[in-house]
Amino acid sequence: MSSDTPPSARRPGAAAPSEARYYDGSVYPGLKSEPIGEGLRTFARLSGWPVMLAAGNWLGDVGINLTLYNAILLVSLVLVLATQLLFHVHLRCCGVDVLPPMLDIATLFVLSWLSGGIASPLSSAYFLFAIVDTVGLRVRAAVAIAVGYSLSYALVDVAQVGGFRVSDFQAHSIVLHVLYLLWTVVSAGLLAGILRTATRRARAAAQENAILYERSVRTSDDLRSVLNSTENGIFMVDTDRRVRFVSRQMGDLVGTDLSDAVGRYMPVLIRDVLRERFKDPEGFERRLLDLYDHMDEEAVDELEVVGTPPRLLSRYSGPVRDETGRLLGRIEVYSDVTEARAAERLKDEFLSLAAHELKTPITSLKAYAQLLRRKPIEQASPKLLTNALVTIDRQATQLTLLVNDLLDVSRVETGHLYLRLEDVDLSRLVRDLVERMTPEGTGHAVVLEAPEEVWVRADPARVEQVVVNLLTNAIKYSPGGGEVKVSVRRQGDEAVVSVSDRGIGIPKDKLPHIFERFYQAHSTERYSYGGMGLGLYISREIAQRHGGRLWVESEEGRGSTFYFALKAGGREDG
Amino acid sequence: MADRTVLVVDDDPDILSIVEQILSFEGYNVLTATNGLEALDLVEQVRPELILLDMRMPVMDGWQFVGRLRAYRDSPVPLLVMTAATDARRRAREVGADGYIAKPFDIEDLLEKVRQHVDAYA
Numbered sequence: 001m002s003s004d005t006p007p008s009a010r011r012p013g014a015a016a017p018s019e020a021r022y023y024d025g026s027v028y029p030g031l032k033s034e035p036i037g038e039g040l041r042t043f044a045r046l047s048g049w050p051v052m053l054a055a056g057n058w059l060g061d062v063g064i065n066l067t068l069y070n071a072i073l074l075v076s077l078v079l080v081l082a083t084q085l086l087f088h089v090h091l092r093c094c095g096v097d098v099l100p101p102m103l104d105i106a107t108l109f110v111l112s113w114l115s116g117g118i119a120s121p122l123s124s125a126y127f128l129f130a131i132v133d134t135v136g137l138r139v140r141a142a143v144a145i146a147v148g149y150s151l152s153y154a155l156v157d158v159a160q161v162g163g164f165r166v167s168d169f170q171a172h173s174i175v176l177h178v179l180y181l182l183w184t185v186v187s188a189g190l191l192a193g194i195l196r197t198a199t200r201r202a203r204a205a206a207q208e209n210a211i212l213y214e215r216s217v218r219t220s221d222d223l224r225s226v227l228n229s230t231e232n233g234i235f236m237v238d239t240d241r242r243v244r245f246v247s248r249q250m251g252d253l254v255g256t257d258l259s260d261a262v263g264r265y266m267p268v269l270i271r272d273v274l275r276e277r278f279k280d281p282e283g284f285e286r287r288l289l290d291l292y293d294h295m296d297e298e299a300v301d302e303l304e305v306v307g308t309p310p311r312l313l314s315r316y317s318g319p320v321r322d323e324t325g326r327l328l329g330r331i332e333v334y335s336d337v338t339e340a341r342a343a344e345r346l347k348d349e350f351l352s353l354a355a356h357e358l359k360t361p362i363t364s365l366k367a368y369a370q371l372l373r374r375k376p377i378e379q380a381s382p383k384l385l386t387n388a389l390v391t392i393d394r395q396a397t398q399l400t401l402l403v404n405d406l407l408d409v410s411r412v413e414t415g416h417l418y419l420r421l422e423d424v425d426l427s428r429l430v431r432d433l434v435e436r437m438t439p440e441g442t443g444h445a446v447v448l449e450a451p452e453e454v455w456v457r458a459d460p461a462r463v464e465q466v467v468v469n470l471l472t473n474a475i476k477y478s479p480g481g482g483e484v485k486v487s488v489r490r491q492g493d494e495a496v497v498s499v500s501d502r503g504i505g506i507p508k509d510k511l512p513h514i515f516e517r518f519y520q521a522h523s524t525e526r527y528s529y530g531g532m533g534l535g536l537y538i539s540r541e542i543a544q545r546h547g548g549r550l551w552v553e554s555e556e557g558r559g560s561t562f563y564f565a566l567k568a569g570g571r572e573d574g
Numbered sequence: 575m576a577d578r579t580v581l582v583v584d585d586d587p588d589i590l591s592i593v594e595q596i597l598s599f600e601g602y603n604v605l606t607a608t609n610g611l612e613a614l615d616l617v618e619q620v621r622p623e624l625i626l627l628d629m630r631m632p633v634m635d636g637w638q639f640v641g642r643l644r645a646y647r648d649s650p651v652p653l654l655v656m657t658a659a660t661d662a663r664r665r666a667r668e669v670g671a672d673g674y675i676a677k678p679f680d681i682e683d684l685l686e687k688v689r690q691h692v693d694a695y696a
Contacts, residue, residue, distance in 0.1 A: 352660060356630070359658035363678040364588040370681040371596060384595065391588045479632065 233313075233334035236320060239327060241266045241292055253334050254278075255307050266292065279304035288332075291317050295330055302337070312338045350518045350532070357402055357532050361395035368392055405534045409517065412541045419459040419545055426454040426463070426495050426566070427488045433467055434486055443481025446471070450488040454495045456566045462542045463566070466550070469535040470499040470562045476531075478503025478559065494548075495568040500561040506554040514552065515540045539564070578692055579603040579620060583613040583639070584628035584656065589677075593626065593656075596681055597688065610634030614642055617651070623692045625653045626675065629665055640669040652691040 224245070227234055233250030237243055243261045251258040254277040261269055270288060275281040284303060291299060298318040305311045314337045320328045368388040372380060380388075411417040427450035434448045456463075467486075474484045478501040485500040506514060513519045520533040536550075543550040546566050554560035580602045584590045587608065594604045605622060607613035611634040613625070625643075629636035636655065643651070655666040658677040666674035672691060675684055 355660060356658045359677050360586055360589070363658065364586070364592055366678040367589070367592045367596065367681060371592065374681060375599070387591065387595070391592070395588060 231335065235332040235334075236329055237266045237292070238329040239295065243269065244329060250334065253311070253313060253336060254305055277305055279306055279310065288317075292330060295319055295327055303334075309338075311336055312341055346518055353518075354402075354406065354532055358399065361399040361402070364391055364395045365399075402532065405532060405538060408538045408541075409534055412538065417541060417545060419462060421457050421459055424456050424458050424460045424463065426456050426458075426497065427452065429460060429463060430467055430486060430488050430497060433464060433471070437468065437471055439475055442475065444475050444478070444484055445482070446484045446486060448486045448488075450486075452490075454488055454490050454568065456495045457569060458546055458566055462546075466539040466542050466564055467497060467499070469539045470497075470564065473535065473562070474499050474501035474503065474560075477501065477505075490568055491565075493568050494565045497564045498561055499564075500559060502559040505556040505558050505560055506552070507556045511552065511554060515550070579605060579622045579624075580688060580692070581605045581607065581613060581616060581620075581622040581625045582656075583607045583610065583625065583631070583636075585609060585631040586628075589628075593684070596684065600685060600688075602688070602692075610636065610639030610642070613639055614646070617643060617646070622651060624688060625651055626656045626688075627653060627669075627671070629655060629657050629659070629669075636665075637669060640671075654687060654691065 227245070228248045230247070231249060232247065233253040234245065234247040235243065235250060236245040243264050243266055246258050246261045254274065256273055256277055258273070261273075267289060270285050275285045278284040280303075287301070291297060296319050298316075300314070300316050303313050303315055305313055313334045316333045318331060320331050322328055368391060371384075372388055375384070377385070408417065431448060431450055434446050438444075438446045471484065471486070478484070480503075482502045485498075487498050489496060515536050517537045518533045519537070520531065540550045543564060543566070548564070548566040550562070550564050552560055552562050578601065580597055582590060582593050582597070582604060583606075584593070585608050590606045590608065594606055597604045605616050605620065607616055609631045613627075614634070616622075617625075627636050627639065634642075640653070653669070653671040655662065655669065655671045655674040656677060656679075657665050657674065659665055662674040662676040665671075673687060675687060
């Protein structure tokens with residue numbers, strides 16, 4: 001430190017208790033009034049912030065309001081730190097991995113103190129680099145030091161070239177202030193940007209939430225509609241056994257109004273409303289409450305609902321869980337299985353009936369075969385042999401008819417009942433049949449009325465099948481004998497075969513069902529006229545396949561008349 | 575042979591006829607009926623040692639027949655149910671019969687059962 005001072009730089013009357021020197025070693029006069037002692041000045045040389053304070057003194061010397069300066073400095077300092085903090089938070093939110101802000105700032109201050117006078121421009125540069133990327137601290141620090149040194153020394157050099165005398169302090173101070181100003185502006189901008197982004201993000205989040213909420217409301221509405229559109233009755237109770245959902249069909253299934261059931265306590269609802277709807281109220285109540293005691297259990301059972309007619313409901317009951325597996329409550333799904341069970345029962349009954357009917361001819365066949373073996377044929381009387389042969393033949397035919405009926409039903413069901421159409425004289429066909437079929441010894445007289453040729457386009461085998469069926473029925477259902485009248489005539493553009501008997505007739509309530517599959521008006525499980533209940537079902541199918549009709553007029557106790565109509569036309573019409 | 579009378583009730587004339595022939599060859603006196611009502615008429619006139627009864631019949635079925643028979647007769651007549659039903663044993667139990675013959679039957683089996691019940695009675 002030299003003691004010569006350029007007179008131009010000296011202020012008049014100012015003492016020099018401590019010396020600050022210019023770059024060339026001359027004493028800087030502005031610091032003479034500076035209150036900080038030599039030790040403090042040394043300290044100031046070693047740190048960033050004291051440099052600023054010194055610079056502030058210098059500025060004060062040149063007439064700048066120190067209070068204002070310090071205020072601005074403080075504000076900018078707070079701004080910079082706050083921005084740094086927020087920026088780090090922002091980067092972290094964006095998923096960029098940065099050092100924790102406090103650690104970053106602490107590193108910065110340590111660097112500041114360690115690097116002495118150049119620390120302030122360094123820290124500013126460090127901040128600047130911190131906002132543009134997240135390069136590692138050391139890289140940032142190295143770059144910042146280089147930039148800080150270059151800037152301040154470049155400024156000293158530039159000043160000297162320009163003829164100004166500038167000290168290290170002044171150079172650092174100027175660089176520092178420029179950078180600091182720059183950084184304050186950038187910080188303010190960044191802060192504004194972060195705030196704007198945050199606001200925008202908050203607004204977007206709010207919008208997104210609104211959309212999600214609306215979507216979830218819509219989804220739950222949709223789900224409710226879906227559940228209400230099934231045929232099933234659905235009950236859901238929460239873990240407190242309060243009704244959370246009840247589908248519209250539920251009330252219909254049990255025959256009561258359940259529209260205000262949501263929110264009610266299920267055990268009370270069962271006691272007051274539901275239990276009386278079931279055939280076994282105690283059983284229903286006990287079972288359901290038991291299921292609620294075991295929320296985790298799944299169960300399937302069947303219940304009978306009172307009403308006319310009573311309905312059979314199948315019930316699935318099981319726990320309801322959300323995606324995470326948390327138990328929300330229990331659901332019961334009721335479905336009406338009355339028709340399904342009835343159809344199953346009909347099928348079972350039919351199978352046992354068919355087995356029964358098939359076994360009857362087999363019984364005769366087997367018995368005659370065994371009888372003839374026991375009594376060697378050469379020893380058998382001619383009467384026994386004739387009986388055996390006639391019966392075997394007849395029962396084999398009967399067996400064939402039964403099997404054919406079964407095959408026909410299967411053909412009808414699968415849509416494979418085909419016709420071989422040709423021109424047929426219906427009168428002649430029926431006449432041949434009647435001659436062949438007139439029964440002996442049953443007291444029946446079959447009277448035929450077929451005065452003219454009636455031509456139709458039809459499958460003769462199938463037409464024959466229908467007429468045979470009608471004739472067989474007429475004889476079967478007039479057990480007391482009597483006249484069976486058969487007529488063939490043209491009626492409008494139809495050829496009609498009618499078969500009338502004076503038998504037991506068909507009760508009015510059974511008339512609509514007699515053409516149904518498996519239906520036998522006069523048969524119960526115990527009481528039977530034989531047969532499988534297939535004849536009229538197949539006959540009507542045959543009639544309809546021909547484009548014709550089959551219908552009946554009947555009075556219970558007086559007899560029945562069946563009409564079989566086909567479209568007239570064929571050979572005679574050309 | 576009046577002490578070896580068997581009544582056969584079945585709505586199928588062929589089965590009726592063959593059972594009649596089989597039992598006749600063995601020396602039984604056979605009466606036949608095609609339904610419960612006819613059978614009841616016969617029981618009023620003759621007391622059979624055994625009844626072979628088909629269950630599903632027109633006019634009067636086996637169940638009705640047994641009901642009427644029990645009401646009419648004090649001392650029971652042995653009864654064998656003759657049925658093509660799959661659950662022949664259940665049918666026999668339903669009407670309190672002494673046994674059953676499942677259709678289609680073996681002649682030896684039929685004879686064995688008839689012999690057993692007629693002899694037990696005699």
